[in-house]
Every structure is written in structure tokens, then in C-alpha cells.
Amino acid sequence: MTDTRPSGALAEPVERVGRGWTSALALANGAIWVGWFGPLQILLASQTEDFAPGSGLSKEAMLAWITGVGAVVSLVANPLFGALSDRTTARRGRRTPWIVAGAAGGALSLLLLAGADGVWTMTASWCLVQLTLNAAFAAITAAVPDRVPRPQRGAVGGWLGAAQILGVVGGTGLATAAGGIGTGYAACALFTAVGVLPYVLCHDDLRLSPAQRPAWSPRAFLAGFWLSPRRHPDLAWAWLTRFLINLSNALVLLYLLYYLRDRLHRADPDEGVLILTAVNALTLLATVVVGGVWSDRVGRRKPFVVWSGVLMAVATAALAVWQTWPGAIVAAAVLGVGFGVFTSVDFALMTDVLPEALNRGKDLGVINIANALPQVAAPALAAPIVTYLGGYRVLYLVAAAIGLAGAVLVRRIRGVD
Template identity: 85%
Template sequence: MTTARGPAALAEPTEPVGRGWTAALSLANGAVWVGWFGPLQILLASQAGDFAPGSGMTKETMLAWVTGVGAVVSLVANPFFGALSDRTTARRGRRTPWIVAGAAGGALSLLLLADAGGPWTMTLGWCLVQLTLNAAFAAVTAAVPDRVPRRQRGTVGGWLGAAQILGVVGGTGLATAAGGVRAGYAACAVCTVAGVLPYVLGYGDPRLAKEDRPGWSWRSFLSGFWLSPRRFPDLGWAWLTRFLINLGNSLVLLYLLYYLRDGLHRPDPGRGVLILTAVNSLTLVATVVVGGVWSDRVGRRKPFVVWSGVLMAVATAALAVRQTWPATVVAAAVLGVGFGVFTSVDFALMTDVLPTALDRGKDLGVINVANALPQVAAPALAAPIVTHLGGYRVLYLVAAATGLAGAVLVGRIRGTD
């Protein structure tokens, strides 16, 4: 186990990280995504289908409300816990205590969600899952700029992205194969805790000396969450790019189970979701590390983000034009290629535009709002589109236009190539 003290916590890293450190952090990242996507892809939709009759809401509307409220919690929790980790002076470092607390709390919250008896307890349970797992995710993400030099961040981001997708597939697979909602939640909870142990037990974080900790006041703490786009324009454009591309992707994924059931009339839509997730994940994993390594070698980020966003928009538009099962499988594969490159290179791009070393966790948490906010916006946009404004065809056209706008705006970032 390695630890660093004092100024090393705030220094720009120069020593490359090893494969063991990268593998352990990637596994921890994947474990968090298991805890998120087992519920999000399968279990919450199943519970909404069970609770909707007699509630006065359709299953689509109930799922939209639950995921939307949970996303609001995520939107606040990620930068909040990132800021707390920035100020943590524990012996094990700034990030590790929050990874431990977040993973343990996430597992308990998943077990609580498994026993939900109605829409209100389901909403409460999902909010607790979002709160706790975001504490772990904020710390995992901030460990990269803490420890990884700029020339290696595309590669490390690629492995984190690969782990993320394996977590999505693993969570979906556990939820599908477990044999029921309760068993699915229990399996995801166990996997979430087990996945963070190698990093927690094997590696320490740079320790922040107490004299380096900034002065505390609620006013300064809360005001620090506002990162002015006028003062930090590159950060602002990078944030908007991530938001739009993730919003387009969220619009595609949100009602996937219902699209297969009600739009394509698949006899086993849950299995269909698993197949599409697997296809998407295979192509994503095939490109996520390659894209990150390639961007490190050429020393450029923006072209990779632009063309990955364009590719995803084209695939989504094609899905809107031809709504068949084979076309859906092809679209899932192409989306995986685009999102794979985007995931690794966009992460490296974000770490390149961070304003200060002291606030890495908080600033990355603010940037990660661009991941959570689409989960709020997507249900608000998708529900009326599907039910009143043209159905799934219009939904996918809107998703394609949104993602394309994000790809175009990458060109506004000036401080990095």
C-alpha cells in the first residue's frame, strides 16, 4: 500500500500509475455501476409495472418520476461528496473513506429498495441508492487527477470506461438472472461491496495535511459549487458537451424495456434488453480503451469527442427511421462504438480543464452533474413525447439532434486540442 502526505495531495502527478492501481480503481468503478444499472435497466421498471395498477399512473410515468427524483439527488450528491472528500484529512487519504462509506451505504440502500412496498418506498429507496453510491463515485473519479499524469489519463479513462460498461452489463445480467426483484437487488448489493475491496485494501490515496485544508464556512463551501462559465469558459463548454451527448444517450435508454415490449412486441423484452446491452457493451469495450490510448499518443482530445458524438447521432437517427429488431441490434452496436470512444476521451478532456488541484473532487462532481442532469431531463422530455407527441420515432429523432448538438459544441473549447 502506498500513501503520500502533505503537498503531494495537491501536486500535479508526474509518475505513471501501474496496472494494479488502474485495475483496482476500475473494478471499484464497475462495482458502483452495477449498483446503479441493475435497478435502472430492469428492477425499477419491473417494480413500476407491479405498482402502477391502481396508482393512477402508467408504468412509464411512474418510472419517469422515480428515476427523475433519484437523478435530482444524484445531481446534488456528487459535487457535495466530492467537495467533502477534497477536505478530508484521514490517514487513508481523501478519497478512500468515501469509497468505503458510499459502497457500504449503497449496498444497504439496495436491500431496502428490494423490500419496497409501493411507489413511495420505491422512490425513497432509489434516492438513498443515488445518495450513497454518488459518494463512492465522486471519490473514485477524483482519484484519477490526484494520481494520474495528463499523458496517461486517456488510457486510465479508457479502463474506467470499460469497467463502467462491464458494470452496466453485470448489473443488468444479475438483475435478469437472479430470479426475482429481491434476489436481483441482493446480488447487486453484494457485487457493489466486493468490487471496491481490492482498491480499498490495497491502495491508499495522497493524504491532505491539515495545514493545507482550506478554511471552513458554509458560505464559502456553498459558493464554491458555482463555476462561472465566463471565468472558466473551457470548463463550461466541456460541461455542456457532456450534458447534451449524455442526454441523447439517456433518451435512447430510458424506455428501452417498454420500447421492446410495446413498440417491437418482443416476447421476452427483459431478455431483449440484456441482448442489446451485451451487443452495445461488446463494441463499447472494443473501442473505449483503444480510443483513450490513441488520444494519449496523439496528444489530442477534441476530434475524438466530435466524431464519436456524430457517430452516435447517426445511429440514433437510423433507429428512428427503421424500427425493427435487426435495426435495433445494429444501432446498439454502432452506439457502443461511439460511446466507447466518447467515454474515455471525454473523461480525459474533463480532467484537463479542471481549475485547481485543491478542488478536484468538487469540480469533477460539478462536471458529473452533466451525467446526472440528463436523468432528470430525459424523463421530462421522453414521457410526453412517447405518450402524446409521436411515440418512439420522434423520441429517437430528438435524441439524435441533441447528441449532434453536443458534438458540434466541442469546437468551442480553446484551451486544449
């Protein structure tokens, strides 16, 4: 009898990955987040303040415009490059070429952003950053279901989550310590380019043979990006819950610099952002790997995601009702505890509901829209709320309600415990 089971790149992984592979992939993941969050936490807001006077836009509206347009690019780029990596038959594998090209392109795009001389060049450069770094991120994410067996994905997701938050902290720290906008972008660009090297140089990727690649058809390629909620209800519910919780988080982060300056009247809001990010990172790191390992051991995902989402909603509401510097520190700490568990276990849950091995990169790219779309929706929601509908108190109450809805809806997923 002929063995028709998938082989090579399309086989369901059964051999546990080692610490070296996990560490190298986590470092590459963290490097990508440095390239994103150095700008998002500090540099874009600082540049916007330079360009806003005389433009007819407030700094809040201009920042919302730039980050929103960039997020639209991310919406398209992540599933597109995930699908392209699924079909790549290069000698180095189907993920590695995109990690290399994306990280190199992202570093160059950050240098272009450093030289922006106005809002239009700044927007165009940020869009290039989003395009290129999403190519690398899509490939890094898809490497997990390619190589990691299901009972180990919570732990690996935890280490990737730890690298993610360290990338956020590292990007914020580099942007703050560099002493200027241009040098901040240069520092983030260098780290992004160098951080992926241990993975691409020291670890082999799985290759897709030409015989395994599906026949090319533009119509079928485009149609493949639609994942029917009726055919894949668990994937649809998982996507929606991730979107809502990430939207809540995006609403918290978007105007954090301005919240500290204009509402809490911090003398050095840049330093305040760095302190809150560090507090959040410490508590996140305390739970992200532990939560993933615990989920693997008990063989359950949903309870961890539900209760971490509830905890984050409570912390977000605290920003609305306890608007002091100590309140912000407590909220940042509690958010870190919840987001740590959510980051690792939700990632494992997402890989558990993927429909098929051939399209892992594309399907995860579609799922990752739930990370990028909130960057579009958050400015559209936040700007009018802060300007016309009650300010930061209302903004954070709305964010808490959205996050709570996401946590509750996790219970609709049926195929994962």
C-alpha cells in the same frame, strides 16, 4: 528560495500509475455501476409494473417520476461528496473513506429497495441508493487527476470506461439471472460492496494535511459550487457538450424495455434488453481503451469527442427510421463504437480543464452533474413525446438532434486540442 510548488495530494502527478492500481480502481468503478444499472435497466421497471395498477399513473409516468427524483438527489450528492472528500484529512487519505462509506451505504440501500412495498418507499429507497453510491463515485473519479499524469489519462479513462460498461452489463445480467426482484437487488448489493475492496485494501490514498485544508466557511463552501462560465469558458463548454450527449443517451435508454415490448413486440423484452446491452458492450469494449490510448499518443482530445458524438447521433436516428429487431441490434453496436471513444477521451478532456488541484473532487462533481441532470431532463422530455407527440420515432429523432448538437459544440473548447 522557498519552494512554493504544491506538494503531496495537491501536486500535479508526474509518475505513471501501474496496472494494479488502474485495475483495482476500474473494478471499484464497475461495482458502483452494477449498483446503479441493475435497477435502472431491469429491476425498477419491473417493480413499477407491479405498483402502477390502481395508482392512477401509467408505468411509463411512474418510472419517469422515480428515476427523475433519484436523479435530483444525484445532482446534489456528487458535487457535495466531491467537495467533502477534497477537505478530508483522514489517515487513510481523502478519497478512500468516502469510497468505503458510499459502497457500503449503497449496498444497504439496495436491500431496502428490494423490500419496498409501494411507490413512496420505492422512491425513497432509490434516492438513498443515489445518495450513497454518488459518494463513492465522486471519490473514485477524483482519484484519477490526483494520481494520473495528463499523458496517461486517456488510457486510464478508457479502462474506467470499460469497467463502467461491464458494470452496466453485469448489473443487467445479475438482475436478469437472479430470478426475481428481491434476489436481483441482493446480487447487485453484494457485488457493489465486494467490488471496492481490492482498491481500498491494497492501495494507499494521498493524504491532505490539515495545513493544506482551507479554512471552513459555510458561505465560501456553498459559493465554491458555482464555476463561472466567464472565468472558466472551456470548463463550461466541456460541461455542456457532456450534458447534451448524455441527455441523448438517456433518452435512448429510458424506455428501452417498453420500446422492445410495445413497438417491436418482442416476446421477452427483458432478454432483449440484455442482448442489446451485450452487443453495445462488445463494441464499446473494442474502442474504449483503444480510443483513450490513441488520444494520449497523438496528444489531442477534441476530434475524438466530435466524431464519436456524430456517430452516436447517426445510430440514435437509426432507431427512429429502422424500427425492427435487426435495426436495434445494429444501432446498439454503432452506439457502442461511438460511446466507447467518447467515454475515455471525454473523461480525459474534463480532467484537463479542471481549474485547481485543491478542488478536484468538487469540480469533477460539478462536471458529473452533466451525467446526472439528463436523468432528470430525459423523463420530462420523453414522457410527453412518447404519449402525445409522435411516439418512439419522434423520441429518437429528438435524441439524435441533441447528441449532434453536443458533438458540434466540443469545437468551442479552446484550451485543449
